[in-house]
Amino acid sequence: MQKRVTSADVAREAGLSRATVSYVLNGDPRQQIPEPTRQRVHEAAERLGYRPYGPARLLRGAKSRLVLMFTPGLEHASDFVAADIITSLGDALSASGLHLVWQLGDSEAQGASIDLAPAVVLSSARESDEAFLQLRQQFSVPVLPAFPGLDGFIAGAAEAQVEHLTAQGRTTLAFAAPEQPDLKPTADLRWVGVTRTATRLGLPDPVRFAVPADRDGAVRALSTLLDTHPDISGMCAYNDVVAFGVLAAAADLGVAVPERLAVVGVDNHSLGPLAVPALSTVRADVGDFVRALAREVARAAAGDDPETVLLPTRSEVVRRKSS
Incomplete structure (x- = not known):
């Protein structure tokens, strides 16, 4: 398995100290780093395929960019309509710098997901369901319905x-x-x-x-x-x-x-x-819904109060030979 590229690797590649590379990669505003040096660091990071390590960023006070999705009842992702909505939502959240992680099934209180530090949690459960209430107890971040108006x-x-x-x-x-x-x-x-x-x-x-x-x-x-x-x-x-x-x-x-x-x-x-x-x-055309939900999830991740968006209640018929 390929070893994760670290800031120390970037420092060796750039021929600079680890401290200087750390200042640049973390965007530390307290340090005055010459622009040529910053460029040198970024070019070395790009060559090596460096990506920031999420848990370390959070320990330094950075905001989480993770949106955690739970879908009880979709253990095998067999509901392709829901899967398409979730996939489109992930794409829309990426445009806001957020990353969607989807956990299938009913194991909200178990598994590796409880060790993650999301900015927002989404659940396909209704807000009155026990599964939804457990998530609100488990996480200190906003917990929102994934399919409001279902x-x-x-x-x-x-x-x-x-x-x-x-x-x-x-x-x-x-x-x-x-x-x-x-x-x-x-x-x-x-x-x-x-x-x-x-x-x-x-x-x-x-x-x-x-x-x-x-x-x-x-x-x-x-x-x-x-x-x-x-x-x-x-x-x-x-x-x-x-x-x-x-x-x-x-x-x-x-x-x-x-x-x-x-x-x-x-x-x-x-x-x-x-x-x-x-x-x-x-x-049903869910494009507007997905874009609106992504916008409100991004608002919640930023610490603002999200507005309510609902799935559409009107559908259109695609008429073929069977009717």
């Missing part, structure tokens, strides 16, 4: 699904929920969005059913649904992955999509256009 964001996608299907003349709807227990809280929020929007539009009560992750199970679930509720004409899937299961089951059962059953997913999965038929879906 409930409205989740329900908003379901609202767009129902409005789209209704506009296509599909008034008797079903909600295809995932079978995984860990997704039930999110599925419940989306179900609320489906039923609330159906009520607002004067539609019959939608029907909820679970779609197993295996093809045979999905076939049995859809067959039972259509036998029990033969008037179902529109399907609001929890997300695109569940919608793929519905499309596969419909193909095996000979159910024509969209002629007999229109299907709409959520999240705009990259495989959606490759489905047969190509999957209609719902997406």
Whole structure:
């Protein structure tokens, strides 16, 4: 493993004393270092690939530039929408000189992360959750929600699904929920969005059913649904992955999509256009949210009070062949 380049290495490369190099690299305003000497130090540091050592900087009183992110419930980063938001947030924070470190899973109070000295902590947990409250006890820096307004964001996608299907003349709807227990809280929020929007539009009560992750199970679930509720004409899937299961089951059962059953997913999965038929879906533009959140995190890191920003509650439909 390559040895970390230190200020002593830079001093040898530049042919200067360690004290002089330290003054330059740390930007000590009390020392009057000639500009040619400063340039010599910086050139040597660049040649060697020197980077300041974070813990040592903090001991000298420098401000932390670390933003620590906890995402309980995303143990495997399988939620690609959340992962994309976090990746974009990291890019936006970099523009402010901050560095995002993301810890997956539920081990907020364990692991190497408790030894870090962040400027701000972000958590995907709700502010009322025990996990969020524990972080506020553990860290003396601002602890902020990573996905503020998440409930409205989740329900908003379901609202767009129902409005789209209704506009296509599909008034008797079903909600295809995932079978995984860990997704039930999110599925419940989306179900609320489906039923609330159906009520607002004067539609019959939608029907909820679970779609197993295996093809045979999905076939049995859809067959039972259509036998029990033969008037179902529109399907609001929890997300695109569940919608793929519905499309596969419909193909095996000979159910024509969209002629007999229109299907709409959520999240705009990259495989959606490759489905047969190509999957209609719902997406939300989170660009403004990410930029606003990065700005407020930077304010918190600087010691200012951040303002509240929320995820968007409106989504747009990407219509393809399945609806």
